[in-house]
Amino acid sequence: MQYNGCEFRPELHYDKDFQIWIRPEQDGTLTVGMTDISQTIAGKILHVRVRRPGTLRPRGKPVATVESGKWAGPIPNLFDCVIEAGNPRVLAEPALLNIEPYEAWVARVRPSGGVEQALQRLLTGQQAADGYAERCRKEDIHCKRSAR
Amino acid sequence: MIAERARWRVIDFGPRTAAQYVATNRAILEARQQGLAPNTLSFLSFSEPAALVGFHQSVDQELRRDYCQAHGITIQRRVSGGGALYVDSTVVGWELYLDRRTIGSSDMLDIARRICETAARGIRSLGVDARFRPRNDIEVGGRKIAGTGGTYDGDVFLYHGSLLVDFDVERMLRVLKIPAEKLQDKAIASARERVANLKELLGEAPPMERVLGVMAQAFSEEFGVDFERADALSPAEDDKFRAALAEVETSEWVEQVSRPAAEAPMLEGVHRSPGGLLRVSLAVDLAKERIKQAWFTGDFFVNPRRMVVDLEAALRDSSLPDYRATVNRFFDGYPAEMLLLRREDFVAAMACALQTLARGGDAASG
Numbered sequence: 384m385q386y387n388g389c390e391f392r393p394e395l396h397y398d399k400d401f402q403i404w405i406r407p408e409q410d411g412t413l414t415v416g417m418t419d420i421s422q423t424i425a426g427k428i429l430h431v432r433v434r435r436p437g438t439l440r441p442r443g444k445p446v447a448t449v450e451s452g453k454w455a456g457p458i459p460n461l462f463d464c465v466i467e468a469g470n471p472r473v474l475a476e477p478a479l480l481n482i483e484p485y486e487a488w489v490a491r492v493r494p495s496g497g498v499e500q501a502l503q504r505l506l507t508g509q510q511a512a513d514g515y516a517e518r519c520r521k522e523d524i525h526c527k528r529s530a531r
Numbered sequence: 532m533i534a535e536r537a538r539w540r541v542i543d544f545g546p547r548t549a550a551q552y553v554a555t556n557r558a559i560l561e562a563r564q565q566g567l568a569p570n571t572l573s574f575l576s577f578s579e580p581a582a583l584v585g586f587h588q589s590v591d592q593e594l595r596r597d598y599c600q601a602h603g604i605t606i607q608r609r610v611s612g613g614g615a616l617y618v619d620s621t622v623v624g625w626e627l628y629l630d631r632r633t634i635g636s637s638d639m640l641d642i643a644r645r646i647c648e649t650a651a652r653g654i655r656s657l658g659v660d661a662r663f664r665p666r667n668d669i670e671v672g673g674r675k676i677a678g679t680g681g682t683y684d685g686d687v688f689l690y691h692g693s694l695l696v697d698f699d700v701e702r703m704l705r706v707l708k709i710p711a712e713k714l715q716d717k718a719i720a721s722a723r724e725r726v727a728n729l730k731e732l733l734g735e736a737p738p739m740e741r742v743l744g745v746m747a748q749a750f751s752e753e754f755g756v757d758f759e760r761a762d763a764l765s766p767a768e769d770d771k772f773r774a775a776l777a778e779v780e781t782s783e784w785v786e787q788v789s790r791p792a793a794e795a796p797m798l799e800g801v802h803r804s805p806g807g808l809l810r811v812s813l814a815v816d817l818a819k820e821r822i823k824q825a826w827f828t829g830d831f832f833v834n835p836r837r838m839v840v841d842l843e844a845a846l847r848d849s850s851l852p853d854y855r856a857t858v859n860r861f862f863d864g865y866p867a868e869m870l871l872l873r874r875e876d877f878v879a880a881m882a883c884a885l886q887t888l889a890r891g892g893d894a895a896s897g
Contacts, residue, residue, distance in 0.1 A: 400685060424637050429821070429848060430587035430612075432788065448586065453667045453680040454639045454688075455586040455612035475818075522637045 384512065386519040389419045389526035391512055392485055396505035398461055401515050404485065405505055407498050412467050415446055415458060416488040420518060422480050423526040425451040431477040433469030433490045440464055446490045449477065462501040464492040481529035537633075539570040541747055541758040546578035549607035552624065553583075553779045556610045556682075556689055558764065558772035563628045563687045567767045571628040572750055572758065574743050580619040581605040582706045585612050585680065589788045592795035592816075598705050608785050611691060613667060613680030614823075617706045621697035621728070623739065625650065625746050630687045633754070639683070643667060645753070646690050647679055653749030654694065657742065659732045664844060669694075673837030674727035694746075695728035696736050710797055710812030710826040721828050725840060794818045800884025806872025807831030811880040817888075820851040827877065834868040841865065842877065854881055 384391040395404040402421045406414045422428065430450035440446055445457030446466060468491045473479050479487035494501035506514055518524065544555065552575060562568035582594045582604055590596060590606055593615035599606055604617075618624075627646060634642050647663040654661035654669065654676065661677075664670045669677035669692065679692035700722045703709075709722075730736040747758055764772055778784055798813040808830045814823040825846040827839050845861040846854070855878050862874040 402685070424639060426638075426640050429819075432587055450585075450587045450612040452640055452643065453585075453611070453613035454643070455610065455680075455682040457684055459685065477819075524637055 386516040387523075387525045389423065389515070389519050389524060390485065391419075391515045393508065393512060395485075395511075396502055396507045397511045397515065398459060398504075399506060399514065401511075401518050402459055405502075406488075407502065408491070411498055412491045412493050413464070413498065413501060414488045415490045415492060417449070417458065417480050417484050418515075419484050419526045419528075420515070420524055422484045422528075423524060425449060425454070425456065425480075427451055427529065428477040428480045430455075431469075431473055431480070431489065433474065434466045436466050436468055438466045439495070440466060440492070446492055449480070458489055460492075461504045463495040464501070465495065467491040467493050478529060483528075537570075537754075537756045538759050539572060539750075539754075539756045540568075540761050542571065542573040542761050542763070543743060544573060544575040546620065547575045548579055549577065549581035549583060549605045549618075550776060550780045552577070553607055553610060554772050554776035555764075556626065556691070557775040557779070558768045559626075559628045560610070560682065560684060560687065560689045561771050561775075562765070562768045563630070564684050568628065568765065570630070570633055570756075571626075572747060573626045573628070574746070575624045575626075576620055576739070577618045577622055577624070578620065579603075579605050580617070580702070581607055582615060582617055583607050583609050584615045585609055586682065587612065587788055588615060589790035589795075590786060591792045592790055593708055595706060595708060602705075604706060606785055607779070608787065609680070611680035611682045611689065613678065615707050616678060616693055617699075617703040618693055619699065619702075621695070621699070621730075621736070623694045623696055623742055624691060625694065625743075626689060626691035627750070628687065628689050631683075632686065639681075640666070642688070643679065643681060643690065647692075649749050649753040650677065650679070650692055650694075650746060652753075653746040654729075656745045656749070657729060657733065657737055659727075659729065664841075666844075666847075668844070670840075671727045671732060673835075673840045674725055676727045676729070676732075694742065695726065696739075696742065697730040698726065698728040700726055708792075708795075708797065708814065710814045710824050717828065721826065725826075725843075790818070795823065796888070798884040798887050800880045800882070800887065801829075802876055802880035802883055804872065804876045804879070806870060806876055809872070809876050809880045811877075811884050813881065813884045815851055817851075822846050822849050822851050822854060822857075825881070827880070831872050832870050833872065838865065838867045838869075851885075854878070854885075 428451045433447040447458040651661040667679045677694040681690035810829045812826045849857045
């Protein structure tokens with residue numbers, strides 16, 4: 384699904400501003416990535432930094448940070464969690480976030496209060512699709528991907 | 532009905548230490564994000580000489596730590612992106628804390644451009660021809676007079692810059708690892724060709740009050756707002772400031788990104804051609820395969836003269852494997868007169884510098 388050229392994946396979970404997507408994994412962890420909207424707004428990403436595995440990140444403290452065009456910004460964190468891993472491919476080649484934002488995940492985290500509780504804070508399904516489309520429309524966001 | 536103009540806060544913090552500067556950035560940004568602070572323009576100067584690395588930079592890759600320690604230069608980490616800076620009491624910091632809705636754009640490059648163009652307009656009213664140079668510099672005649680960078684959190688952002696009112700270029704060369712290492716006696720002259728300051732351009736340093744006034748005026752006009760002066764942070768911001776200060780004064784904050792200096796070597800190349808002698812110094816990031824910075828010097832003719840710094844700007848933070856394409860793209864869109872010098876000579880000088888990688892980074896000629 385696409386809105387203004389911004390890809391939306393209905394199977395994922397999102398924050399209310401559609402900055403990040405989250406996918407629950409079988410092992411009780413959550414995979415976190417940047418949405419197409421987010422990577423477009425950021426522009427070409429030159430740096431990604433993920434907190435060390437094992438680090439406890441309280442709600443509100445970013446799991447990772449990115450930098451593009453002299454802007455540093457967070458990958459926000461909506462629940463207490465422990466960092467399990469950063470994506471080595473993305474850490475080595477941050478521009479992957481601009482090429483394939485839904486494949487190039489940023490971090491895997493283990494939510495301290497369990498997966499279910501973490502997902503309660505997120506949007507999914509039709510509600511997420513409507514909100515995603517609304518943000519694209521309201522802010523006139525047209526997504527662009529970098530080529531490989 | 533005439534719509535009432537929006538009001539933003541303006542604060543002049545005066546001299547601050549590097550840690551206070553960073554803690555202030557964090558405090559106001561966080562307060563703005565939580566709706567506890569209004570849109571704000573602030574100013575400050577630095578009460579101590581300091582080297583400020585960008586948020587994602589490594590101190591050992593960007594700074595001469597031994598020199599800083601021996602000369603009482605504080606090392607601190609900014610919250611914003613971009614490159615390392617040397618600052619002291621002759622540098623004015625200006626900062627905007629806004630939300631994106633105020634700007635009416637989500638595009639970070641657009642936001643940076645609009646703010647930089649406005650800041651340049653303010654600086655121009657001091658009597659110098661300041662212009663925005665993409666991506667993030669403000670220059671006068673090809674020489675950088677202000678660097679800028681930003682950070683965001685959700686819908687709010689901080690965008691700030693450092694304006695050189697007077698400047699110690701020699702000190703900067705000793706503090707920052709920039710591609711002038713092997714230029715020796717020519718390093719200062721070469722740096723002066725790339726960096727300008729208000730005192731030098733105007734004959735005397737303008738009073739700080741005037742600098743702040745013209746900047747505020749430019750932002751007021753651009754965004755159609757009036758400024759309301761405040762003397763200090765609000766109590767809520769002050770609490771955040773104290774908490775942030777305690778964190779940023781630690782080595783954990785300053786050293787949070789640590790990468791080996793060997794991954795960011797300085798490479799030198801010399802190329803002789805009928806067009807003249809061309810020397811290039813390249814600061815590269817081998818792990819990320821990027822050119823961080825390039826400096827071309829030598830004995831050659833180009834018109835306009837600033838073509839060299841524009842080429843350097845095009846190469847900044849560019850892909851290392853694609854350097855030929857970057858140079859070609861630059862010349863495709865840049866009308867320049869070079870007599871016998873050709874674009875291939877710039878490529879050859881860079882190739883020569885890169886060949887030294889295999890030999891351990893020694894100076895070479897080709």
